[in-house]
Amino acid sequence: MNLSSELRYGQSHDPFYTEYNRRKGHFSMAADHMHGHHELYYLFGGERFYFIKDRAYLVQAGDLVIVPGDEVHKTSDTGVPHHERVVLYYDERYFAMFDETEAELLRSPFRGTRRLLRLDAPERLRVEQLLYGMLREIQDRPPGSGLPIRHAAAELLLFAARRTLGAASESAEEASSPTAAKMTEVARHIAAHFRERLTLDELSGRFYLSPSYLSRTFKRCTGFGIAEYVGITRIKEAQRLLRETDLRITEVSEDSGFDNFSHFEKVFKTLARMTPRDYRAQFRRKR
Incomplete structure (x- = not known):
């Protein structure tokens, strides 16, 4: 049976939903991805760069990618056309249907440090049979x-949990290309120094690369422009400060690395889809 080129189950406000796409030609995500759902991303065919938090991964057919909720991520084109992928999204409400021990096990892939699992042939066959059945x-x-769909969603989570148990944080499975590794260095520098003045010229000089x-x-490699990634990194810190402290919003702006408050508000609203004040208010209501 041939599958449609696009399939979807559920909506983004549901505890679980999934999206499948078979894309022709070249494609990169247009929107920045920063949301509360955890993700399992499986690549049936093709090749992608997948940037998560501060690291670029070269993802190949048969790879399973683990993305914790609220972690900045984006896929982009490697130059190889055509790809087929499925993404399963889980939010925290999903785990409420399991007992405490089961829920902790199923959450564990998102709480660990492994982000990419390179499956061997038997594992790949098992996962693809599960996913294509779904x-x-x-x-x-x-x-x-709905029953086999929900069963497949839990079964894939269980596979990821068992596969990551006892695994080291870094391994040969996660090896990336030299180019991607260099861009990871740049991203990690930005993540460590986001409060400082960061420009393209300063970064190119530091890493001995032309601007x-x-x-x-x-x-x-990452799907983000340099200035865009700097802004996202600063906004992530601003969100943390708004959630966890009582600092004034102008102080949050400064402590996040912004030297212009109006620019901070504009970038925050673009990425968070709400104002800093509204973002803080929603967490105050939950207390």
Whole structure:
């Protein structure tokens, strides 16, 4: 049975939903991805750069990617056209259906440090049988289709949990290309020094790269422009301060590395889809 090129189950406000795409040609995510759902991303075919937090991964067919909720991430084109992928999204409400021990086990991939699992042939066969079975249920919607779909969602989480138990944080499985590794160095420098003045010229000098090469290659490997990633890193810190402290919003702006308050408000609203004041208010209501 042939699958449609796009399939979806559930909505973004649900505890669990999933999206499948088979894309022709070249494609990079247009929108910045920063949301509360955890993700499992499986690449059936093709090749992608996947940038998570401060590291670029070269993802190949048969790789399973683990993305914790609220961690900045984005996929981008490696130059190889065509890819097929599925993304399963879980928010914290999803785990409420399990007992405490089961929930902790199923959450564990998102609390660990491994972000990429390179599956061997038997593992890949098992995962693809599971996922294609789920996708057939989503496409055909026979009576009771929700049961095998939800079962597959839990089964993939369990596979990821068992696969990551006892695994080291870094391994040969996560090896990236030399270019991606260099861009990871740049991203980690930005993440460590976001309160300082960071410009393309300063970064290119520090890493002995021409500004044009750094700008072009960072964008290709991470999906973000340099200034865009600096802004995102600062906004993530601002969100933490708004949630966890009683600092005035102007102080949050300064402590996050912004030297212009109006620019801070503009960038915050673009990324968080709300004002800093509204963002803080929603956490105050939950107390």
